[in-house]
Amino acid sequence: MDTPRLPLLESVFCAVNVGAVVLDNERRVVLWNSWMARHSRLAAAQVLGQDFFTVCPGLRGGRVAMAIQHALYYNFPSLLSQTLNKAPFALYLSEAAAARDDRIQQAVEVTPISLDGLPRHCLIQVNDVSIAVARERLLREQAMVLRSQTFADGLTGIANRRHFDVAMEKEHRRAKRTGTTLSLLMIDIDHFKAYNDHYGHQKGDQCLIQVAAALSGMLKRPGDLMARYGGEEFAVILPDTDVEQASAMAEAIRARAQELALPHERTTDATRQVTVSIGIATQKAGAPVEIEALIGSADRALYQAKRNGRNCVAALQPN
Amino acid sequence: MLNLTELENDALIEIFNIGVGQAAASMSAIVNEAVRMSVPSVSFIPRAEAARLLGHGEAPERICGVSQHFRGAFETDAILMFPEDKSLEIVRLMVGEAVPLKELTDMEQEAMCEIGNIMLNSCVGTLANIFQRELEGSLPQYHVGTSDHILTATGSLADSVVLMLHIDFLLEKHQIHGYVAFVLDISALHDLKEQINLYIARAMGQA
Numbered sequence: 001m002d003t004p005r006l007p008l009l010e011s012v013f014c015a016v017n018v019g020a021v022v023l024d025n026e027r028r029v030v031l032w033n034s035w036m037a038r039h040s041r042l043a044a045a046q047v048l049g050q051d052f053f054t055v056c057p058g059l060r061g062g063r064v065a066m067a068i069q070h071a072l073y074y075n076f077p078s079l080l081s082q083t084l085n086k087a088p089f090a091l092y093l094s095e096a097a098a099a100r101d102d103r104i105q106q107a108v109e110v111t112p113i114s115l116d117g118l119p120r121h122c123l124i125q126v127n128d129v130s131i132a133v134a135r136e137r138l139l140r141e142q143a144m145v146l147r148s149q150t151f152a153d154g155l156t157g158i159a160n161r162r163h164f165d166v167a168m169e170k171e172h173r174r175a176k177r178t179g180t181t182l183s184l185l186m187i188d189i190d191h192f193k194a195y196n197d198h199y200g201h202q203k204g205d206q207c208l209i210q211v212a213a214a215l216s217g218m219l220k221r222p223g224d225l226m227a228r229y230g231g232e233e234f235a236v237i238l239p240d241t242d243v244e245q246a247s248a249m250a251e252a253i254r255a256r257a258q259e260l261a262l263p264h265e266r267t268t269d270a271t272r273q274v275t276v277s278i279g280i281a282t283q284k285a286g287a288p289v290e291i292e293a294l295i296g297s298a299d300r301a302l303y304q305a306k307r308n309g310r311n312c313v314a315a316l317q318p319n
Numbered sequence: 320m321l322n323l324t325e326l327e328n329d330a331l332i333e334i335f336n337i338g339v340g341q342a343a344a345s346m347s348a349i350v351n352e353a354v355r356m357s358v359p360s361v362s363f364i365p366r367a368e369a370a371r372l373l374g375h376g377e378a379p380e381r382i383c384g385v386s387q388h389f390r391g392a393f394e395t396d397a398i399l400m401f402p403e404d405k406s407l408e409i410v411r412l413m414v415g416e417a418v419p420l421k422e423l424t425d426m427e428q429e430a431m432c433e434i435g436n437i438m439l440n441s442c443v444g445t446l447a448n449i450f451q452r453e454l455e456g457s458l459p460q461y462h463v464g465t466s467d468h469i470l471t472a473t474g475s476l477a478d479s480v481v482l483m484l485h486i487d488f489l490l491e492k493h494q495i496h497g498y499v500a501f502v503l504d505i506s507a508l509h510d511l512k513e514q515i516n517l518y519i520a521r522a523m524g525q526a
Contacts, residue, residue, distance in 0.1 A: 063349060074447065075391075076440045076456045083414055083430035084349050107429060109458060129426075136426050173415050173491070177351045 019091065019106075019126030025072055025119035027052045036126070039091040039104060056089065064088050064124075067110035071122035080108035082129050089126055105130040153228040155205060156212035164227035164235055168291055171223065171239045176288040183246035185236040186279040186298040187215065187253065190310040192232035194266035195274070207262060207274060208232060214260055215253050215276075235298075243282040243315055250278040250313040258311070268310060275311035277302060281318050289318045323363065327515050330522075331361050335484055335499075338445035342438045350413050355489040356438075362483050363508075366470055369481040369500060373400060373466035383423070384462040384469040385435025389443050392452035393503070393510035397443060398462075398469060399435040399486075401497040406431055412490045423463075432459045442484075442499060450514040470502065480508050 013020060014034045022031035029052055032044040053060045063085055067078035087103035107129045113121040151163035175182040189211060196204040216226040229235040238246055254276055262274035269275050279302025281294050297318035305314040339356040346354040373382055383406035386398040410427045423431060436459040447454045462469045482501040487494060
């Protein structure tokens with residue numbers, strides 16, 4: 001006996017292990033399979049006949065909407081990669097994942113569907129690529145570990161200048177895209193040449209190692225980075241940090257250096273101990289400047305701190 | 320070989336600039352940063368010559384390609400192509416990723432496919448619009464290899480003609496040059512030329 005094709009096809013559509021949605025030419029939901037129902041927690045009965053953007057309001061005006069437009073009106077299919085779109089649909093593996101908005105990682109395909117005698121429809125397929133995303137993250141982390149060995153300063157073990165340049169570029173782009181603040185500290189050990197001349201280069205190196213270890217230990221957030229910028233100069237990248245927060249951080253770092261209580265006979269500071277001067281530059285939210293301008297401002301602020309008598313911090317706004 | 324009049328040539332450049340302009344706007348929206356694209360020139364060349372143009376130098380350079388098949392008013396394989404190192408650069412600029420690996424990972428290849436998909440849909444969509452005809456397209460496919468390998472991967476014949484667009488892609492001070500190739504057989508070539516002339520005639524108010 002022949003199996004009736006239509007009910008069979010509908011059952012297969014429902015059973016396939018990808019998210020599948022069909023819209024008519026007015027973007028009403030015509031089919032909504034079990035995978036979608038399970039992960040969106042919206043049953044087919046709730047969404048059939050509804051406007052797609054009423055069902056998924058977050059997708060209005062975005063890349064998925066454009067892909068639907070291309071399929072329905074231009075007859076072209078679209079591919080939406082996880083990398084460029086993250087997770088457009090609000091789909092979750094569990095209630096717990098939904099509660100913390102931990103979405104299934106998605107790759108989406110939107111394809112036009114032609115039907116004889118009917119206006120064009122479109123099929124949206126959502127693939128769960130969470131496993132591939134996790135695998136790639138692992139690969140990248142391992143590459144980062146390998147890279148960090150060539151990104152570390154040979155003497156102090158903290159990030160080197162190359163690492164700083166890469167991190168700076170990344171954080172600068174991120175700040176620009178997300179419209180967040182970005183602060184940069186330039187730190188210089190006061191009268192370090194005199195220290196070297198007086199105590200010798202081996203003591204000088206010891207001093208650099210101790211100061212680098214103590215100051216980099218002050219940074220707690222994963223995005224913060226302290227690098228040896230050159231000689232006795234260090235740079236600290238503080239993403240998402242405004243000028244007040246950066247000043248507080250700089251002051252804490254300055255105090256931490258003093259706490260080390262490393263003797264320094266040839267300094268001008270009354271304590272006769274190793275101290276640091278710090279220049280601060282902050283890029284305001286939504287007002288990005290060039291990287292060079294940010295570094296230049298931090299440098300000038302550092303120079304100002306030196307002129308103000310050293311063992312202090314100074315801030316300048318880049319322009 | 321097909322020779323275009325200056326008018327036909329200008330019309331094609333204008334049409335494709337509208338197309339890549341739309342693609343650039345879509346990409347800007349994705350990355351929330353200004354992406355600019357333009358088509359400074361187009362040319363018709365035999366397929367073998369197109370492969371040489373891309374693979375300049377002694378050692379054949381590795382090229383990344385994203386292809387889609389289109390059919391309707393005319394039939395063509397459209398392929399977006401960049402030298403491999405440039406496609407690494409584009410994807411990483413688009414993604415904002417700081418840890419470069421030697422080759423595009425699977426996820427990055429998929430992102431490259433999406434970039435190609437946006438470009439090719441926009442270019443061909445503009446053509447279809449302007450020709451007032453409908454085309455249908457396939458999903459994008461990713462290729463990597465020599466230019467010859469990529470141009471033949473789509474199954475085109477050796478005597479096919481390639482309509483080659485030079486693409487300038489500008490993102491965050493990086494300027495990257497690439498190509499979009501439309502592989503056309505003789506009949507597709509004539510269909511295309513006919514459509515261009517219909518468009519010009521309409522634009523001149525003669526139709």
